[in-house]
Amino acid sequence: MIKVQFLPVNKTVEVPAGKSILEAARIAGIQIESTCGGRGTCGKCKVAKRSSNVEESTIEWVLACQYNLKEETVVFLEEKKEVSQRKTSLDQMKKIELEPSIKKYVLHIPKPSLENPVPDWERLEALLPDSKITFKRSLAVSLPRILRDNNHKVTVAMDSKVPIAVEPGDTSNRCFGLAIDIGTTTIVAHLINLINGQVIASQGMTNPQNIFGADVISRITHASQGHSQLEELQKRVIDGLNTLITELSEAYVVGLEEIYQAVVVGNTTMSHLFLGIDPTYLAPAPFTPVFQQEVEVEAWELGLAMLSTGIVIVLPNVAGYVGSDTVGVMISAEVDSLKGINLIIDIGTNGEIILAGKGKILTCSTAAGPAFEGAEIKFGMRASGGAIEEVRISDDVELEIIAGDQAQGICGSGLIDAVAEMVRVGVIDASGRFQHRADQLEKLPPLIASRVRSSNGQSEFVLVWAKDTVIGEDIVLTQKDIRELQLAKGAIAAGTKILLKEMGVKFTQLNKVMLAGAFGNFIKKESALRMGLLPPIPIEDIITIGNAASEGAKMVLLSTKEKIRAVKLAKKAEHIELSNQKGFQEEFIKSLSLGINF
């Protein structure tokens, strides 16, 4: 076994020789970003390491997934602001009544007598508040033994009217659940104590389906090849979740069989794949899902690491590209009780937009692409340690880097900032084109002009010179990167305009614009407004609501009323299929411009 110390978190684990740093990190419960599934191709897992032997202590940069441990090693991690560790701006958890569907009953069951030889199951049933509960063969199997080994004192866990566990003695002080958010890029599990409603801890990782591609279409394409490919995708996400759940279970000493319910949100494709349901026909028009309603299955049927008879609730979808994650956002943002007209934008790998008002809820989905999550951008990365998150351009470029001095790449908020600034000073024009003619460069401050260059026939702007980076090469934004951002920006702005038009309102009538998701938390509103990503309303009316999809899942886990609400909201929501809207293409093209065009 080899000792590996992770700094600055100062966590040490022992792993067998030959394990990669990535595997050691997973064992230590530490998340290192990786989007290629450990194949050494994405380069996102680069870390600094040195031997623990101080005499040989050269620091090397290696790919955590490719470096196999041979000796005691120290690994240096940038401190991260993980999605799951960020605080939400709206503290919804306080607003809801703690009324989970899971309830525990401690029962002293009378012994049978010759005069009244009532069956074990019926004597148990008689003590529960519901006079008629579902008979569960799997619980009846060992019931007589549990009763008699525990002097007829047991605890029954009920999920509404369905008994899901009969436990020896009094276990009423132990009751846990999971809120799960299956993103195309990231999967997150939150372990929650159902007795006090507290989130014990959250754990996330890259969605292990990513080896089949970063976007939903490539996952669907793979799944459509046959039943075994579909099963493979299902297995990947469930194995990934099981790793997260097991880590949480071990770290916080919660038995898997003490986890009685899971509430899952995800986009429609992710929900299909999680349930092993063929998503093939989500890809071509008319984008038909197999199901849209709320689905409940027992955990064993999916192989999810929790009480096997516990119920996994997948919240309802709205349409093929507006999933239960968006329903989670609706619950969390309480769209059914907001005043006036409100716009909510959740930017993940896709961008979903909700416009609520006039007694209606309109939704649409835009192919925003994963640009804001760092994919498709040359030096793009998620908002974790080493990411450029703010950019200001004056005489030279000034940066803010997450948790460090040296840059590793640029995240979505940094990208918007950078591009907004590049337009402002004239490095690019509003159409997104680089101003690289000599007469154009002359107008720029010299240090800025020196950053504009051409590489392989493509214009690019140097954000950070190699010496100031972790990776040892210049971090640049290319013309292609700008185009990717424009496409994403254009899609969201056009989608917003279509929804406003559909409801018959102007952006000036908006009460609030709410930004959900990891990206929403960190975006610099001024820059987003300046490039026309958001409608130009007063900046104080633009608020962030955190990881609202996950919050929605937690709320449903903690209150049956919220589940009823989720079903109602999903039914009430009207989906506007943008590809079916006559005006969409025109609005989209108009919105590509990097300026306000609402």
Next chain:
Amino acid sequence: MIKVQFLPVNKTVEVPAGKSILEAARIAGIQIESTCGGRGTCGKCKVAKRSSNVEESTIEWVLACQYNLKEETVVFLEEKKEVSQRKTSLDQMKKIELEPSIKKYVLHIPKPSLENPVPDWERLEALLPDSKITFKRSLAVSLPRILRDNNHKVTVAMDSKVPIAVEPGDTSNRCFGLAIDIGTTTIVAHLINLINGQVIASQGMTNPQNIFGADVISRITHASQGHSQLEELQKRVIDGLNTLITELSEAYVVGLEEIYQAVVVGNTTMSHLFLGIDPTYLAPAPFTPVFQQEVEVEAWELGLAMLSTGIVIVLPNVAGYVGSDTVGVMISAEVDSLKGINLIIDIGTNGEIILAGKGKILTCSTAAGPAFEGAEIKFGMRASGGAIEEVRISDDVELEIIAGDQAQGICGSGLIDAVAEMVRVGVIDASGRFQHRADQLEKLPPLIASRVRSSNGQSEFVLVWAKDTVIGEDIVLTQKDIRELQLAKGAIAAGTKILLKEMGVKFTQLNKVMLAGAFGNFIKKESALRMGLLPPIPIEDIITIGNAASEGAKMVLLSTKEKIRAVKLAKKAEHIELSNQKGFQEEFIKSLSLGINF
């Protein structure tokens, strides 16, 4: 491969060399009696065989389970009157309305459109009569493929509101179900066409749990040793049923996935074991079952060979020793609509008694023991080929043998006949004791006297001399055999008396006495009356109602109304626990006498 021809049924099969005759018979779909599970100890599977090579054609008697086939062989079977082949006296099937809970719907599902991209599941649901059906993940998994491969034409099989299959095209002309009777000694499966209500065929075999003992107590004892023993017993009965079902499926070209429902009856212990539920506490007082209600589980959960999502219905029990088989009898005999007061006796391995009248249904169970099924009797056998079924004693013994001239053993009806006759002529007295003193023997006809002898210090009566038997040895009834019969007879008569007393009626008030079960079909009523097994009412009021337990299961399979009735009857039935009745021991001892003592 070796050819084996079975005569007189004239069925030929080819099996690999080394297979036993018993295995070959099973492959041929022929049932040979065996109670030791093929271990060569019960001797019940003895058959005659010769080589097909006529020059070596000596006929040998061998144990079918022990003789391994080496060459082309001809096997001679006595023609059997199998339980499952016997006709029932009451033709209940005609009385019920054909209204199974399984219904098939052929649907032409509209294709989705951009204007209305309704999910596959919801477009299917919309065409069904119930507006809201249960969402079944397992059916949704492949739904999109089935729809699109079949031009959106499918057949949905529903079990009430639960969809259990989505099949390509129009399969509405194919719909099957199973009625299953799990007896302690014999298990029987009936394959039924749910479209016309016809029984296609029935197949039975010895309950493969018999290697753990012939009676329920020895099965419970084994199951109580641990979870793996319980699972072993469950596996044995399910494997046995699967053999029967697969044989029926192959012989009648019915796909296992075309079997949509199974209705199961059995005594309470058999029901527990079939469901894998610990029966331990059925053995000691107060004989507590784990469950008593009707149970429904999906077939895959039990591993039963049928549509995996199809539902297996186990009918409700009445008490620890009055099971769903008795409820089946109640349905079949229509105890809730009979006139006057009626007594029903179902004699299997246990004897269950029902007394219906005055708006009540009383039941009890007697430890009749398996004497009437041939167990515990030295030359006892089931009522199949070679069994002595009638005995008359005049100058000598006259016999009726089932399907043949040569005797192999004696079945329950023969036993009652023999003992009644032995009492009548004075071979034994009413207390059951052999009259073997010289002065007693002198009073008997000489040929009868010569049949009374002593062997190993025990008196016995030679029914058939060796030369007239299949087995080549004298078939006798021993003093112990007589005692076994007395215990069984005493238990049933005493149970009947207790029920009459409980209801406050006299036997003279009985409208009918109905005899159910294999035994009931063939009993000679005069003998049963003469020895006081049945209350002394006019012989024409004693009727046989066939294998009423199986009939009840069939009726439930064919009509949802009958299922509702089963649940009602099970609830209405009052169980009288004989061991808890002060007068029972006294009545039992009184009833041991081989004469009328009602």
